[in-house]
Amino acid sequence: xxxxxxxxxALVGSAHVLxxxxxxxxxxxxxxGAPCQAGAIVRPADTEQLAAVMQACHALKxxxxxxGGLTGLVHGAEASPAELVISxxxxxxxxxxxxxxxxxxxxxxxxxxxVQEAANEVGLQFxxxxxxxxxxxxxxxxxxxxxxxxxxxxxxxxxxxxxxEAVMADGRVVSSMxxxxxxxxxxxxxxxxxxxxxxxxxxTRAVLRLQPPTPSEQTALVACHSFDALTGLLSHMGKALGGxxxxxxxxxxxxxxxxxxTLARHTPPIPPEHPFYVIIEALGNAENHHAEQFREALEQxxxxxxxxxxxxxQSSTQRDGLWAIRExxxxxxxxxxxxxxxxxxxxxxxxxxxxxxxxxxxxxxWPDGRLVVFGHLGDGNLHISxxxxxxxxxxxxxxxxxxxxxxxxxxxxxxxxxxxGLEKRPWLSTCRSQxxxxxxxxxxxxxxxxxxxxxxxxxS
Amino acid sequence: xxxxxxxxxALVGSAHVLxxxxxxxxxxxxxxGAPCQAGAIVRPADTEQLAAVMQACHALKxxxxxxGGLTGLVHGAEASPAELVISxxxxxxxxxxxxxxxxxxxxxxxxxxxVQEAANEVGLQFxxxxxxxxxxxxxxxxxxxxxxxxxxxxxxxxxxxxxxEAVMADGRVVSSMxxxxxxxxxxxxxxxxxxxxxxxxxxTRAVLRLQPPTPSEQTALVACHSFDALTGLLSHMGKALGGxxxxxxxxxxxxxxxxxxTLARHTPPIPPEHPFYVIIEALGNAENHHAEQFREALEQxxxxxxxxxxxxxQSSTQRDGLWAIRExxxxxxxxxxxxxxxxxxxxxxxxxxxxxxxxxxxxxxWPDGRLVVFGHLGDGNLHISxxxxxxxxxxxxxxxxxxxxxxxxxxxxxxxxxxxGLEKRPWLSTCRSQxxxxxxxxxxxxxxxxxxxxxxxxxS
Numbered sequence: 057x058x059x060x061x062x063x064x065x066a067l068v069g070s071a072h073v074l075x076x077x078x079x080x081x082x083x084x085x086x087x088x089g090a091p092c093q094a095g096a097i098v099r100p101a102d103t104e105q106l107a108a109v110m111q112a113c114h115a116l117k118x119x120x121x122x123x124g125g126l127t128g129l130v131h132g133a134e135a136s137p138a139e140l141v142i143s144x145x146x147x148x149x150x151x152x153x154x155x156x157x158x159x160x161x162x163x164x165x166x167x168x169x170x171v172q173e174a175a176n177e178v179g180l181q182f183x184x185x186x187x188x189x190x191x192x193x194x195x196x197x198x199x200x201x202x203x204x205x206x207x208x209x210x211x212x213x214x215x216x217x218x219x220x221e222a223v224m225a226d227g228r229v230v231s232s233m234x235x236x237x238x239x240x241x242x243x244x245x246x247x248x249x250x251x252x253x254x255x256x257x258x259x260t261r262a263v264l265r266l267q268p269p270t271p272s273e274q275t276a277l278v279a280c281h282s283f284d285a286l287t288g289l290l291s292h293m294g295k296a297l298g299g300x301x302x303x304x305x306x307x308x309x310x311x312x313x314x315x316x317x318t319l320a321r322h323t324p325p326i327p328p329e330h331p332f333y334v335i336i337e338a339l340g341n342a343e344n345h346h347a348e349q350f351r352e353a354l355e356q357x358x359x360x361x362x363x364x365x366x367x368x369x370q371s372s373t374q375r376d377g378l379w380a381i382r383e384x385x386x387x388x389x390x391x392x393x394x395x396x397x398x399x400x401x402x403x404x405x406x407x408x409x410x411x412x413x414x415x416x417x418x419x420x421x422w423p424d425g426r427l428v429v430f431g432h433l434g435d436g437n438l439h440i441s442x443x444x445x446x447x448x449x450x451x452x453x454x455x456x457x458x459x460x461x462x463x464x465x466x467x468x469x470x471x472x473x474x475x476x477g478l479e480k481r482p483w484l485s486t487c488r489s490q491x492x493x494x495x496x497x498x499x500x501x502x503x504x505x506x507x508x509x510x511x512x513x514x515x516s
Numbered sequence: 517x518x519x520x521x522x523x524x525x526a527l528v529g530s531a532h533v534l535x536x537x538x539x540x541x542x543x544x545x546x547x548x549g550a551p552c553q554a555g556a557i558v559r560p561a562d563t564e565q566l567a568a569v570m571q572a573c574h575a576l577k578x579x580x581x582x583x584g585g586l587t588g589l590v591h592g593a594e595a596s597p598a599e600l601v602i603s604x605x606x607x608x609x610x611x612x613x614x615x616x617x618x619x620x621x622x623x624x625x626x627x628x629x630x631v632q633e634a635a636n637e638v639g640l641q642f643x644x645x646x647x648x649x650x651x652x653x654x655x656x657x658x659x660x661x662x663x664x665x666x667x668x669x670x671x672x673x674x675x676x677x678x679x680x681e682a683v684m685a686d687g688r689v690v691s692s693m694x695x696x697x698x699x700x701x702x703x704x705x706x707x708x709x710x711x712x713x714x715x716x717x718x719x720t721r722a723v724l725r726l727q728p729p730t731p732s733e734q735t736a737l738v739a740c741h742s743f744d745a746l747t748g749l750l751s752h753m754g755k756a757l758g759g760x761x762x763x764x765x766x767x768x769x770x771x772x773x774x775x776x777x778t779l780a781r782h783t784p785p786i787p788p789e790h791p792f793y794v795i796i797e798a799l800g801n802a803e804n805h806h807a808e809q810f811r812e813a814l815e816q817x818x819x820x821x822x823x824x825x826x827x828x829x830q831s832s833t834q835r836d837g838l839w840a841i842r843e844x845x846x847x848x849x850x851x852x853x854x855x856x857x858x859x860x861x862x863x864x865x866x867x868x869x870x871x872x873x874x875x876x877x878x879x880x881x882w883p884d885g886r887l888v889v890f891g892h893l894g895d896g897n898l899h900i901s902x903x904x905x906x907x908x909x910x911x912x913x914x915x916x917x918x919x920x921x922x923x924x925x926x927x928x929x930x931x932x933x934x935x936x937g938l939e940k941r942p943w944l945s946t947c948r949s950q951x952x953x954x955x956x957x958x959x960x961x962x963x964x965x966x967x968x969x970x971x972x973x974x975x976s
Contacts, residue, residue, distance in 0.1 A: 156747045156865040157896065158754075179755070203698050209759075212698065215675055230951045236861040236896030238663050238672065238932040240711055241940070241947050242974050243956045247707035251700055268754035268761070287616045294618075294728035295639070298801025299669075299760065301728070341758025342812070345805040352802070401696040405616040436617065436696030472698040480701070487701050491690045496703045502962040514702050 057095035057140055058116040064098050064140075067108045072099040072146070079141070084126060084133040087397075094121065094135035099146050102163075103221060103229060103260040109142065110258070110508075111227030119511045122254045124196030125167060127188035129399070130477030132200070132253055132513055139511070142258065144195050150174050151261070158266045159218060159235050164195025164259045171264065180266040183210040187383055195259045201251030203473030208434040209302045209339060212473070213250065216264050220246045222257035225504035235263050248499070253475050254510045256503045270339035273302070274350035275375045278357070278366040279330035283408035286332045289362040290404070290434055293336055296353035300346075301434070302339035305382050306332055308411065308429035312381065314391050321387045322380060325367045334433070335382050382430065392426060392443035396452055398459050401436045402468030410462060411438070417458050418442065437472035460486050476514045484514070517555035517600055518576040524558050524600075527568045532559040532606070539601070544586060544593040547857075554581065554595035559606050562623075563681060563689060563720040569602065570718070570968075571687030579971045582714045584656030585627060587648035589859070590937030592660070592713055592973055599971070602718065604655050610634050611721070618726045619678060619695050624655025624719045631724065640726040643670040647843060655719045661711030663933030668894040669762045669799060672933070673710065676724050680706045682717035685964035695723050708959070713935050714970045716963045730799035733762070734810035735835045738817070738826040739790035743868035746792045749822040750864070750894055753796055756813035760806075761894070762799035765842050766792060768871065768889035772841065774851050781847045782840060785827045794893070795842055842890065852886060852903035856912055858919050861896045862928030870922060871898070877918050878902065897932035920946050936974045944974070 064073045074097040082092040100106040113120055121135035123143040135141050144165035152161040155178050162171055168182075169189040175182040184197065186204030196202070198220065202213045210216070219234035232246050249257050280286040286306065294301050312333045316324035326333065338353075340346035350368070357363045369375035389395050402410060411429050418425040422444040431438035442455050460470050460483045470476075470483040485493060496515055500507070524533045534557040542552040560566040573580055581595040583603040595601050604625035612621040615638050622631055628642075629649040635642040644657065646664035656662070658680065662673045670676070679694035692706050709717045740746040746766065754761050772793045776784035786793065798813075800806035810828070817823045829835035849855050862870060871889050878885040882904040891898035902915050920930050920943045930936075930943045945953060956975055960967070 154863065154865065155751070157863050158751075201700050201704070203700075207697055211671070211675060214704070215671060228951055230955055231949060232952055233927065234929070235863050235927055236929060236932065237667055238861045238892070238895045238897045239929040239947075240661050240663075240933055240935050241929045241931045242936055242944055242952070243712050243716075243959060244661070244674070244707065244710070245952055245955055247704065247710075250704070250707075252703050256703075268751075268757075268759055270758045272758065291615070291618075291728075296801060297728075298730045298732065298806065299728055299799060300758070339759060341756060342809045345809050346758065349802045349805050401698045403614065403617050403695050405614065432698070435698045437698045467693070467695055469694070469696060469699040469701045471700045472696065473700055475700050476702055484702055487699075489691060491688055492692055492702070492705060495690055495705055498962050499703060502958050 057138060058118040059113055059140060061096060063112055064096065064109065067112065068098055068100050068105050082126070084135065085131060086127055086129065092135060092141065093137055094139050094141040095137050097141040097143050099143050101146050103223065106142065106258065106260060107223050107227045107229050110223050110225065113140065113508060114226040114506070117506050117508065119508050121510055122258050124165065124193035124199070125188065125191040127192045128196070128200065128477065129474045130479040132475060132477035132510070134478060144193065147260065153178055154235065155180070157235055159263050160266055161233070161261065161263050162194050163261050164193060164198070166194050168192050168194060168197060175266050179269060181269045182216070182264060183267050184213055184216055187385065194262055194264070198250050198259050198262060199252070199254045200475045203432070203435065203437065205303050205305060205432065207432060208304055210267065217246060217250055217262055218265050219263035220249060220259055221261040222249045222259050224257050225506065225508045230257065233261065233263050237265070253477065253513050255500060255514055256509065258509065270302070270341060272340045272342065272346040273375065274338040274347055275369040275378060276336050276354060276366055277325050277378045278334050278336060278354070278363040279326050280332040280334065280362065281330060281364050283332065285362045286334065286433070287404060289334065289357055292357055292360065292362055293353060296356060297338050297349065300338050300340050303335060303337035304434040305335040306431060306433040307382060308332060311428045311430040314428055315381055315384050315387050319387055319391045321384060325378060326365045330364060335378055388428060388441055392428060392441055394447035396442045396447055396455050398440040399472050399474040400438055400440065400459065400463060400468055400470060401472035402463055402466045404433060404436055406466050407438065410466065413462065414458060418444070421454070435472070456483065463487055478513060481514065481516060517598060518578040519573055519600060521556060523572055524556065524569065527572065528558055528560050528565050534559070542586070544595065545591060546587055546589065552595060552601065553597055554599050554601040555597050557601040557603050559603050561606050563683065566602065566718065566720060567683050567687045567689050570683050570685065573600065573968060574686045574966070577966050577968065579968050581970055582718050584625065584653035584659070585648065585651040587652045588656070588660065588937060589934045590939040592935060592937035592970070594938060604653065607720065613638055614695065615640070617695055619723050620726055621693070621721065621723050622654050623721050624653060624658070626654050628652050628654060628657060635726050639729060641729045642676070642724060643727050644673055644676055647845065654722055654724070658710050658719045658722060659712070659714045660935045663892070663895065663897065665763050665765060665892065667892060668764055670727065677706060677710055677722055678725050679723035680709060680719055681721040682709045682719050684717050685966065685968045690717065693721065693723050697725070713937065713973050715960060715974055716969065718969065730762070730801060732800045732802065732806040733835070734798040734807055735829040735838060736796050736814060736826055737785050737838045738794050738796060738814070738823040739786050740792040740794065740822065741790060741824050743792065745822045746794065746893070747864060749794065749817055752817055752820065752822055753813055756816060757798050757809065760798050760800050763795060763797035764894040765795040766891060766893040767842060768792060771888045771890040774888055775841055775844050775847050779847055779851045781844060785838060786825045790824060795838055848888060848901055852888060852901055854903070854907035856902045856907055856915050858900040858902070859932050859934040860898055860900065860919065860923060860928055860930060861932035862923055862926045864893060864896055866926050867898065870926065873922065874918060878904070881914070895932070916943065923947055938973060941974065941976060
């Protein structure tokens with residue numbers, strides 16, 4: 057490292073400069089459990105300390121990697137011995153809740169679930185939700201523009217952020233802690249820090265929008281006999297629920313069958329013989345009206361031959377049971393080990409052709425190859441899991457080629473919600489033009505000319 | 517101008533290079549009717565022609581001003597004789613609607629209303645809506661991040677844009693025509709062109725998100741006896757409607773009384789004696805359930821002393837009659853002429869103190885001064901109209917000082933939805949820090965180093 061431990065200790069205190077085992081005992085990759093290799097980990101207490109650390113790093117051209125909850129899936133948290141890790145683990149305060157305005161002001165290290173809980177405590181909700189809610193942080197959610205299961209109703213993290221504060225590569229603090237839904241006074245700078253994976257600045261605080269609660273959650277698992285019925289169902293439910301569709305999570309048969317039949321990890325609420333299964337969730341209030349509206353909408357779907365079987369959850373236990381199938385990533389990983397996982401987006405209308413062709417190409421090359429598909433259909437987002445008996449670099453690259461190359465012609469994306477990090481960097485040009493990548497470099501150059509922030513992530 | 521008419525004619529054809537009366541007959545300001553002063557107006561047929569025009573302008577350092585529907589309110593369309601106006605009036609095509617994915621692909625010159633109608637024709641809706649819908653264009657909506665009356669439910673224009681294409685100052689075309697809700701492949705470049713008022717690039721095409729229709733619109737006009745009741749009502753309706761609150765448009769008594777009593781332009785559906793009036797709109801489907809839910813929510817509001825009077829529209833004519841009061845800008849302008857109008861945002865909880873103090877200061881200085889307030893309360897956005905008997909620069913500046921200065925301490929904004937343009941440029945530093953403005957200059961320098969695009973707008 058260019059910066060000395062003494063210099064860091066002077067800025068944040070000895071207790072907050074970690075070295076040796078305190079560094080390597082941290083896992084930077086959730087899937088592989090790979091240890092942190094950074095030269096040191098520094099834990100600033102607040103924005104001021106973080107700014108001082110970045111000023112010192114800037115003067116010495118010391119590259120840094122920012123750590124949030126370490127739940128990322130694209131190696132965005134990896135750091136070399138020459139790099140300093142900045143961890144936001146001490147900056148977890150929930151600073152303020154404005155019940156009238158419907159906003160919450162938090163430090164970037166606050167875990168998502170704590171923010172959700174704080175909102176609930178005052179009778180509001182923070183609607184972004186994903187499996188890693190207990191560990192992932194608001195700063196990480198912002199840096200990666202997190203998605204999850206409510207995007208179809210509330211949008212991604214970008215839509216939840218009203219204001220934010222960031223520390224730039226040279227230690228300048230840019231504070232745009234706007235609290236209003238509307239603010240068109242000049243460029244909306246916060247957009248630059250959202251989804252750029254910490255490469256343009258380090259998010260330190262944020263103002264998030266809270267939403268009215270939707271205490272009535274109606275949940276069903278339904279089966280469809282064809283892809284056309286599936287997309288017809290998405291359209292029908294959107295209309296019938298009048299904007300109240302909260303989730304539309306599809307499992308291809310290969311996913312549902314693996315978890316309920318092959319691995320028998322869940323009792324199938326519906327027999328596993330249908331091509332597609334969907335968890336549909338409607339969000340509302342006024343329990344009675346809402347339950348009735350939901351049931352009527354499903355009845356209409358039956359009448360129009362859009363669904364062939366359905367169960368409606370009658371309790372939160374039943375609801376949890378339905379979601380458990382969809383969220384059983386552990387089962388998926390075990391059942392397909394060694395598994396290669398992908399997170400892509402593409403126009404919904406092209407999905408069936410895409411997955412059919414992919415499966416065909418996989419088994420052509422690996423006769424025992426297996427493909428499992430589930431995802432946030434309404435968002436155009438599929439999670440694809442592939443098993444070809446090996447996850448060695450060569451196989452991985454061959455499978456990546458099969459998964460990513462066809463997206464080019466479809467206008468799809470190699471990353472729907474996980475980001476680019478290091479893992480998908482070689483594939484960025486599959487879904488971004490030369491002009492787009494040039495413009496990204498222009499921005500990086502303007503904001504971080506010495507490449508100090510998450511060097512090599514997204515862009516090389 | 518640096519560029520010759522011959523050069524322009526060679527690029528787009530003689531018929532599409534306007535000069536003389538064809539230029540001055542255009543009004544660049546909706547309020548004053550000021551004529552266009554540009555050296556010429558050029559009307560490219562498509563992105564390719566526009567890119568060629570910008571390449572030529574770039575080579576000659578010829579500054580340009582982009583024109584959409586000319587409905588802006590902050591002098592963003594003004595051009596000097598040394599400037600070339602680029603009008604997108606020939607680029608109005610609706611290129612494609614994807615019913616399955618719920619997207620519409622349009623050229624930037626398409627009027628908002630045509631896009632709304634095209635969505636309706638396929639059983640979907642494009643939810644952004646504002647009074648200028650017939651004239652304003654999608655490109656203008658994007659460049660100014662337009663707001664309107666549905667922001668509380670669907671967000672501003674930014675939230676409607678999935679993908680876009682822009683021509684840069686040097687003529688490069690950056691195409692990011694993403695069609696999915698989720699795409700985290702690198703920096704989200706389109707955000708830079710949204711809300712930057714044409715200063716970073718010229719938007720040429722866009723992919724917009726469509727929403728399921730909400731055919732049941734329940735509308736009521738209610739009266740509140742205090743500001744606390746008003747904010748309590750906002751919170752109550754948000755919760756009671758389970759996320760279906762579509763509009764929450766407040767009129768201070770001074771607004772309601774002016775239009776219904778003083779000017780008698782509308783029969784008051786409720787007597788004009790209450791301090792606050794609100795148009796509440798709920799969006800949904802399933803007419804019966806929805807009407808019942810709406811009525812119950814209002815009954816609860818009565819029981820909790822949040823409202824003291826109410827009428828629910830029983831027909832679309834009644835609905836239009838309620839909205840007509842709120843949307844009677846013509847009456848407002850006539851009743852207060854010469855009027856000074858403002859578009860600010862601030863935390864909701866601070867609004868009453870802010871408007872009370874403002875009124876007090878106004879009448880202190882101009883004993884006959886009048887203040888009229890209405891706005892999108894749920895968005896933190898107030899439209900303030902002031903009459904002090906003159907709109908001369910000196911009076912305007914004095915009133916601007918009273919309106920804008922207090923926003924600094926409140927974390928408010930001098931522009932909620934109208935933008936900065938030329939009019940509010942002197943006030944940008946009231947609501948943006950030095951660090952923010954520096955970063956805006958950094959971006960402008962990186963994207964348009966010769967200041968060719970809308971020179972002097974937003975930033976000097």
